[in-house]
Amino acid sequence: MLYDSKTRICKQLLESLLFERILPFTEMIVGMKNRFTFHIKDSEVIVEGKRGPFDRIRLDITTLRSSKSSGVNDSFEHLLTQLPIPDDFQEELRRTHDFDDLSQRHRLRIHRAGLDYEELEQTIIEGHPYHPCYKSRIGFSRADHEAYGPEAGNRFQLHWIALPSTLVQGNGILPIPLILGEPLLHMFLVKLEELKQTDYQILPVHPWQWLRIKQEVAQVGGVDLGEGGVFVQATQSIRTVFCPGQPELPHIKLPLDLKQTSAVRTFSVPNVVAAPAVSDWLKKQASELPMTLLSEFASCVGSNGPLAGRVGCVFRENVLTYVHNGEQVIPLTALAQIEVDGRHFLGPWLERYGHERWLRRFFVVYLEPVIRLVTEKGIGLEAHAQNTLLVLRDGWPERIILRDFHDSVEFVTELLDDPSDVPDFKRLHPDFDAPLNTYYEMSHPLALRELLYDTLFVYHLTELAYQLELTENLNEATFFDWMHQTIEGLPIDRDRLERIGWYEQRVTAEALLAPRFGLTNQIDVKNSLVQQGEEDDHAMD
Structure with missing residues (x-):
């Protein structure tokens, strides 16, 4: 069966609305299947499916029938406009359809079990299997999706800024020389010295995020240092990036003013400040258990003002150092x-x-x-x-x-x-x-x-x-x-x-x-x- 994003969104949307009792419904066992019936505005909708473990609802979306529509593609628009869902949630569903369709050009035609870790971070493009807004990415344009989504495997450099130390808080030693390189770091330090800005913290910023915070950076007396350093690539989480082919370099988690699966992906300031302490504690507690924990060994975050939680970084050990x-x-x-x-x-x-x-x-x-x-x-x-x-x-x-x-x-x-x-x-x-x-x-x-x-x-x-x-x-x-x-x-x-x-x-x-x-x-x-x-x-x- 050919993949169709409208079909998938309809399926995950209805399954979640029914499973979480958001949409009132009746359920009957008919033969070997369960029949779910619900009403939206002036329509009665019937769909067959089953109950799985933990009461999870699994629908056969091809059986979806409504008194006002026929066929799944027609049902996509019908459901979005007739279901009692907020306008912003409708927009997330529509954007999921747009970006999911756009992502299909990157779907591999081979079995992925033979790929290595970095290849899998790029090629597992499906997104969340339950949440219907699995690829909403509210804030991204189509060009952003291709440039900064994991699917295309595009590589880019981070933007760099310097903020007054009074506006940031963190713990651990940030490995900025490893990401920037000593020559570029030296240039940045010289620039700050020339500007007589000495009590400043240099931070990486996702290039997409930079366009959304540049005015605030200027307002608080920050310094724009430009793009540079190693080239990075997005993981499946989008806001965490890695340096392809360089397992000695850490992964970097960055905040984004991006809404994905209904959550804005900025930072919680206290949690980011605590990241290294939490990692150290967990590694000690789990030291005798058969698992490996990747330390978040250094962090820094905008702690107050208009950049609080919107700029910062968490440096995490690279998984490949343990393989x-x-x-x-x-x-x-x-x-x-x-x-x-x-x-x-x-x-x-x-x-x-x-x-x-x-x-x-x-x-x-x-x-x-x-x-x-x-x-x-x-x-x-x-x-x-x-x-x-x-x-x-x-x-x-x-x-x-x-x-x-x-x-x-x-x-x-x-x-x-x-x-x-x-x-x-x-x-x-x-x-x-x-x-x-x-x-x-x-x-x-x-x-x-x-x-x-x-x-x-x-x-x-x-x-x-x-x-x-x-x-x-x-x-x-x-x-x-x-x-x-x-x-x-x-x-x-x-x-x-x-x-x-x-x-x-x-x-x-x-x-x-x-x-x-x-x-x-x-x-x-x-x-x-x-x-x-x-x-x-x-x-x-």
């Missing part, structure tokens, strides 16, 4: 992908090792360290697809590498192995003097289960299970049976799992779209890790 000869590293975003030949991305390795053997090994490698960090140390990480990398040897899972911690760590003091080791966040930034659940510290152990379930299962491994059912005839229930059995066999403290509510029959999941509609950001779903008996078929079809 050995004969190893391959893949972002877990690859796990939700079906290749142009109709096979799953993992197809060659599943065929080689067998579905059950490979998946059970993957569950051990991926889930054990993340769950044990919670049960043994009281710390939760957002180990979702974009933050997690899988290291393979001959296609066999060896270990995981995790990244991007400064705004995605949670802990509960009563569960900590050593509370005295926690960084003094209030000393790092005054905003950390805030109520629990605002930044890193949570008020209840259940928060850690919610973090794990959302990022590991509800919005992540459910996608892998669904795609394997479509491409490999592996029943989703079988997938989660194997996962449940694997987790039960891991060396994990069961009392701690009970304490975070791991075995509850129903769990709370985060609603990703509902807050846009003025609704609660939580939904109640069945816990498919403990309700395996309710599934009908536990075998390969």
Whole structure:
């Protein structure tokens, strides 16, 4: 079946609106399928589908029928104009269609499993498998999309500015000489000296962002130093860039006034200031667990005034420094992908090792360290697809590498192995003097289960299970049976799992779209890790 972005957007939009109870609907079981019926303005809409693990709704969008339209392409416009969705959300959906269509020229005609890490950062172009605004990029023009999106693999230089030190805050030693080169850095320093600007901080700026902050930089007495340094390329996250072919150089995360998947991608000032301290703490806590953490070893951010959170940088260790000869590293975003030949991305390795053997090994490698960090140390990480990398040897899972911690760590003091080791966040930034659940510290152990379930299962491994059912005839229930059995066999403290509510029959999941509609950001779903008996078929079809 040929790829069609309108079809995909309609599918993900309706699935999310129904799953998060944003759109009232009725559900009937008709034969082997579920029939969903809902009303929009003066139209009745019927579509068939099914319920998957964690109550996820999967629609057969080809069955979509409305009393006012026929066919999916016609339904795209009909749904966008008739559904009760805000105008700005409509714009995000339309831009997603535009940019997704534009991206298809870069879709590879080969199976991507043989590509290396840097190639995969460019060629995994699909975007978020659940959020319907997976490529909205509000603020980008079509030219910006080609210049700064990962799909085209374009390389560019960063812009550089100098700001008064009173306007920035950070920690760690910024590796600016490595990115700029000593000769250019010397030129910048000479220029600042000639301007009698000595108490200044030199910072990189994404060239797209520079055009949006140049006036504010001048207003606060900043100095425009121009473009220069090594050439960089966007990763899948767009705002993090890397230096192709130079594994010794770090990745650089930069703020952008860009809205992607309904969130503006600027920086949270206190989180960026705390980044190196968070990394040091996490690496110590996870030192005996079978995973690698990529340190965010230096950071700096505009801390006040019109540039607060809109300029800054986080320098992160390059994943390739932890990859050995004969190893391959893949972002877990690859796990939700079906290749142009109709096979799953993992197809060659599943065929080689067998579905059950490979998946059970993957569950051990991926889930054990993340769950044990919670049960043994009281710390939760957002180990979702974009933050997690899988290291393979001959296609066999060896270990995981995790990244991007400064705004995605949670802990509960009563569960900590050593509370005295926690960084003094209030000393790092005054905003950390805030109520629990605002930044890193949570008020209840259940928060850690919610973090794990959302990022590991509800919005992540459910996608892998669904795609394997479509491409490999592996029943989703079988997938989660194997996962449940694997987790039960891991060396994990069961009392701690009970304490975070791991075995509850129903769990709370985060609603990703509902807050846009003025609704609660939580939904109640069945816990498919403990309700395996309710599934009908536990075998390969």
